Amino acid sequence: MANACGVDFGTSNSTVGVSRPGRPTLLPLEDGKLTLPSVVFFNAEDDQVSFGRAALVNYLAGHEGRLMRSLKSLLGTSLIDGQTEVLGRAVPFRQLLQQFIGELRQRAETASDQSFAHAVIGRPVFFIDNDAKADRLAEQTLADIAAAAGFRHVAFQFEPIAAAFDYESQITREELVLVADIGGGTSDFSLVRLSPQRARQADRRNDILATGGVHIGGTDFDKYLSLSSVMPLLGMGSRLNNDSEVPSSYYFNLATWHTINLAYTQKAWLQLNDIARDARARDKLERLMALIRERGGHWLAMQVEEGKIALSQAESVVLDLDRIASCPHLTITRADFDDAIAHLMGWVESTIAALLRDAGVDASAVDTVFFTGGSSGVGSLRQRVARLVPDARQVEGDLFGSIGTGLAIDALRRFG
Known part of the structure; x- marks a missing residue:
């Protein structure tokens, strides 16, 4: 068997696959499960590091420490060259990514009983929107990190193209397919001609009619649902005595997975104390300060994320906010969610429309929309896509595995 694997390092979840005749492609990475949540927890009590679901369990159990999530979102930003405090020491963000990807590789090798020197790693169509230089730098950074994690040879493939290869293995005739990959950090799209015959070709460049993407994903859906529904309970939008608004940066940091820890810095805490003394809605600011004092930002983000997921099936959901004083429960409706992310849906819609124009393809020519990515179950998103390509059938792939x-x-x- 070839010592090459496919690595989907995701914003929220990660997978590793290897083509083995007669055996499942995806490898079990944690307790028999095929996904490993892209989460790291540094336990200050026993100086141990845990990953994935175990990391979340340790954090929610109340152990003192540091939780890191959505590390992929750092790629292409200035934060990637920064560092964070972990167990009293400064740790570069690059080292954190290397540690997680190294853990992915080690678990995959254990599960498959073979070593992997080569890897094709998935990447979004754009790490950063409208900045080609930053995009190239993000890919090179990820290549360097993967090499440091033990992969000798690394190639990249656009994530929606990879999903297209998975769908192609299931069809019996040629189709023009719009692949919609809505992940945790990006929404990526490809228009591809697929067929069993084309699948035998080594060079598929002529089959890819267009690719496009936008830096919007499930973590953004979480953020704007939180900002619109939860953060007002903590004082967002309220006023100070001089009639200016309470600075929104505290709320944006708490609502954004990869910046939650910024709310816990000593500088932010001292500034917040000054602001709270001048706040008209003092009770709401006290809730905010209590949440930060207890390092409850990730807990709150998890409640919002669970609510978002539930709203894909239910018309309303009740969030359990028992750690916030006087706010044990909050009811959020699907209409609330749709309103919160409406502007994001507009950007997704315009990205797909531009993709069709770039390809010179009429919407009526698209045979199939293939949905993948953990955030592609959002109903309003699928409705927008359906309006753009009304004649195409909708197919749902393995949202976390395609x-x-x-x-x-x-x-x-x-790699053979």
Whole structure:
């Protein structure tokens, strides 16, 4: 068997796949499960590091320490060259990413009983919107990190193209397919001609009619749902005695997965104390300060994320906010959620429309929309896509596994 694998390092969840005749492609990475949540927890009590679901369990159990999530969102930003305090020492963010990808590789090798020197790693169409230089730098940074984690040879593939390879393995005739990959950090799209015959070709460049993407994903849905529904309970939008608004930066940091820890810095805490003394809605600011004092930002983000997921099926959901004084429960409706993310849906819609124009393809020519990515179950998103390509049938792939499977197929083609 080839010592090459496909690695889907995701904002929220990660997978590793390897093409093995007669055996499942995706490898079990944690307690028999095929996904490893992209989470790291540094336990200050026993100086141990845990990953994935175990990291979340340790954090929610109340152990003192530091939780890191959505590390992929650092790629392409100035934060990637920064550092954070972990267990009393400064740790570069690059080192944190290397540690997580190294853990992915080690678990995959254990699960498959083989070593992996080569990898095809998935990447969004754009790490950073409208900045080609930053995008190239983000890919090179990820390549360097993967090499430091033990992969000798690394290639990249656009995540929606990888998902297309997975779908292609399931069809019996040629189709023009719009792949919609809505992940945790980005929404990526590809228009691809697929067929069993084309799948035998080594060079698929002529089959890819257009690719596009926007830096919007599930963590953004979480953020704007939190900002619109939860953060007002903590004083967002309220006024100070001089009639200016309470600075929104505290709320944006708490609502954004990869910046939550910024709310816990000593500088932010001292500034917040000054602001709270001058706040008209003092009770709300006291709730905010209590949440920060207890390092409850990740807990709150998890409640919002669970609510978002539930609203894909239910018309309303009740968030359990028992750690916030006087606010044990909050009811959020699907209409609330749709309103909160409406502006994001507009950007997604315009990205797809531009993709069709770039390809010179009429919407009526699209046979299938293939949805993948953990955030593609949002109902309003699917409705927007359906309006753009009304004649196309909608197919739901493995929301968390299609990309990893396709990357494994690509790894076998590239490395043998």
